[in-house]
Amino acid sequence: MQPVRSQNADDLARAIVARVGPDIRLALPLGLGKPVTLLNALTRLVAGRPDLSLTVFTALTLERPAPPEDLARRLLGPALDRLFGAYPQIDYATWLRDGRLPDNIEIREFFLLAGRWMGVKAAQQAYVSANYTHALDVVADWRPNLLLQLVAPMPDGLSLSCNTDITADLLEMRRAGVLDFTFGVETNPDLPPMGGSARVADDEAAFRLDPEEPFELFSAVRQPVSDAEYAIGLHVSRLVRDGGTLQIGIGSLGDATAQALLLRDRDEIADIWAACPFPRGSAFTDTGRFEHGLYAVTEMLVEGILQLFEAGIIRRRVAGAAIHAAFFVETRDFYRRLRDMPPERRALIAMEPVSFTNALYGKEADKRAARTDARFVNAAMKATLLGAAVSDATEDGQVVSGVGGQVNFVEQALALDGARSVITLPATRTRRGRTTSNIVWSYGHVTVPRHMRDIVVTEYGIADLRGKSDAGVIAAMLEIADSRFQPGLMRQAKEAGKLPRDHEIPPGARGNTPERVGHWLAPFRQGRLPDFPFGTDFTETERRLLPALDRLKQSGGALRAIIPLALAGLGGARGDEAECLDRMGLAAPRGIRDRALGVLLRGALRRTGR
Numbered sequence: 001m002q003p004v005r006s007q008n009a010d011d012l013a014r015a016i017v018a019r020v021g022p023d024i025r026l027a028l029p030l031g032l033g034k035p036v037t038l039l040n041a042l043t044r045l046v047a048g049r050p051d052l053s054l055t056v057f058t059a060l061t062l063e064r065p066a067p068p069e070d071l072a073r074r075l076l077g078p079a080l081d082r083l084f085g086a087y088p089q090i091d092y093a094t095w096l097r098d099g100r101l102p103d104n105i106e107i108r109e110f111f112l113l114a115g116r117w118m119g120v121k122a123a124q125q126a127y128v129s130a131n132y133t134h135a136l137d138v139v140a141d142w143r144p145n146l147l148l149q150l151v152a153p154m155p156d157g158l159s160l161s162c163n164t165d166i167t168a169d170l171l172e173m174r175r176a177g178v179l180d181f182t183f184g185v186e187t188n189p190d191l192p193p194m195g196g197s198a199r200v201a202d203d204e205a206a207f208r209l210d211p212e213e214p215f216e217l218f219s220a221v222r223q224p225v226s227d228a229e230y231a232i233g234l235h236v237s238r239l240v241r242d243g244g245t246l247q248i249g250i251g252s253l254g255d256a257t258a259q260a261l262l263l264r265d266r267d268e269i270a271d272i273w274a275a276c277p278f279p280r281g282s283a284f285t286d287t288g289r290f291e292h293g294l295y296a297v298t299e300m301l302v303e304g305i306l307q308l309f310e311a312g313i314i315r316r317r318v319a320g321a322a323i324h325a326a327f328f329v330e331t332r333d334f335y336r337r338l339r340d341m342p343p344e345r346r347a348l349i350a351m352e353p354v355s356f357t358n359a360l361y362g363k364e365a366d367k368r369a370a371r372t373d374a375r376f377v378n379a380a381m382k383a384t385l386l387g388a389a390v391s392d393a394t395e396d397g398q399v400v401s402g403v404g405g406q407v408n409f410v411e412q413a414l415a416l417d418g419a420r421s422v423i424t425l426p427a428t429r430t431r432r433g434r435t436t437s438n439i440v441w442s443y444g445h446v447t448v449p450r451h452m453r454d455i456v457v458t459e460y461g462i463a464d465l466r467g468k469s470d471a472g473v474i475a476a477m478l479e480i481a482d483s484r485f486q487p488g489l490m491r492q493a494k495e496a497g498k499l500p501r502d503h504e505i506p507p508g509a510r511g512n513t514p515e516r517v518g519h520w521l522a523p524f525r526q527g528r529l530p531d532f533p534f535g536t537d538f539t540e541t542e543r544r545l546l547p548a549l550d551r552l553k554q555s556g557g558a559l560r561a562i563i564p565l566a567l568a569g570l571g572g573a574r575g576d577e578a579e580c581l582d583r584m585g586l587a588a589p590r591g592i593r594d595r596a597l598g599v600l601l602r603g604a605l606r607r608t609g610r
Helices: 009-020 036-047 070-084 091-098 121-126 132-142 167-175 227-237 252-265 270-274 303-310 332-340 364-370 406-415 470-478 486-495 514-524 540-555 559-568 577-583 592-608
Strands: 004-006 023-027 053-058 105-109 146-154 157-159 182-187 207-209 245-247 295-300 323-327 349-351 374-379 382-384 420-424 428-431 434-437 455-458 461-464
Touching (some): 004 009, 009 036, 009 207, 023 036, 036 053, 036 091, 036 105, 053 132, 070 540, 105 121, 132 167, 146 167, 303 332, 374 406, 559 592
Parallel strands (some): 004 207, 023 146, 146 182, 245 295, 323 349, 374 420
Antiparallel strands (some): 146 157, 428 434
């Protein structure tokens, strides 16, 4: 049966409600796959009809930022469309954030947009904690009666494109008669028509919205790669074995890792390594070119993976594909490159459900044979001296993001021959003028427990924890901690009786400071280790502003951080500072506050200039 097709979202929403009934249990894809036009029409219809109820189970609701800080508003305000795309606001997110969600609508998410929902009680209380692979079970047990998704139109059907993660399995369960729900889609020609399990027939969908003006896709903003992140990426590059398997995550840490692997394959990394001031040991020495290539199996298809694919590093094929992935949310340039690929080249990127990418069960023998020498690289916020990782929430229960697939990939690393789980994190964090260690003795929340510890990497090196005793783990973690915090951490471990009283940190690990990292990488930052290795939508002036604004944000108004910036900012504008001040609306200050901001910004620009 062909779908009911319309160009009018309100008409289609009414038709869907007539089919589904008054109690709507909506399964909605994570991230980019939300059909925003159709979704907003449905939620507005339900909001105006007290006789209807709508419960939504989803994850990663995308929003353009609305920064509360004055300087961030000045930077982002005029550039929102250029940076994030003219992506429409999702109504339920606005209502949820403003405390105006109607009583007959409930939103449950198993993964939140990082840091954006902290302190929002309704979102925190409705969060469902689940591994990515278990989210399917949660949805299935809930018995949805409606599934809506944004899809790419194809001449011979539809493509789930950016979201096969859970949808592909839900549709398979419906075909098998395990679930019974209505499937509705909204088409968007800007979505790349991906293959693998993404391809579905037209008649899978009962309802299809073909809007006259498709909305602009959400565009993630690439962040500049810091010295610490590049150092981490360089360390990680020594862990990746030629002919092996790779998974890396989104963001600047993933970009740093991918750039380091690209340099390694071009034979352009040896002198960077020769200059490294931190002990490297002899355990991880994979530094040669990728003669056999890599295979990527990753829940998220990210820019770094695509760069490695385009460079020919990711080329080892498994079941006809060099990459198996489950979803993507990236930049407009990323979507365009996928769309513009020759079909036979794009077919090497197979979109599959997370039940395939994130787990070994189901065709386990084939997966074990394919996922040789796997390296699963994921980021954490904190790590304990005993090897546990904290990645999704704070110790008071506030959810920062979600567990996602991190534990899934740690489990795979421990189950596969030759595989390793690599947890990455900067050794410190600076907030409100105060620097703290991200390596701690203990923490009141854990994502990856200590008994699943494997490899941890900071800018100061690699800690190989697998199979070590608690004392051995603590000693290894101390060696990659920032030296400002090593004495206190070591004292806590000794007081707890977990480290011998006579233990000392090796001399080579006592100089772990940001200054040494900066001195190491400075000669390469204008060439092989640029701020944006894969490009950016920020203008040249905005790129100059970013590190300065980050310095101001880190100061948090603390006098000990503000006074040096103010002193550095005295005097008139120099060089490109006038353009920066003009871009921030501070070239002609209107009052004392603007003048003070201008002085601080000049100081931050001078302190962060290379």
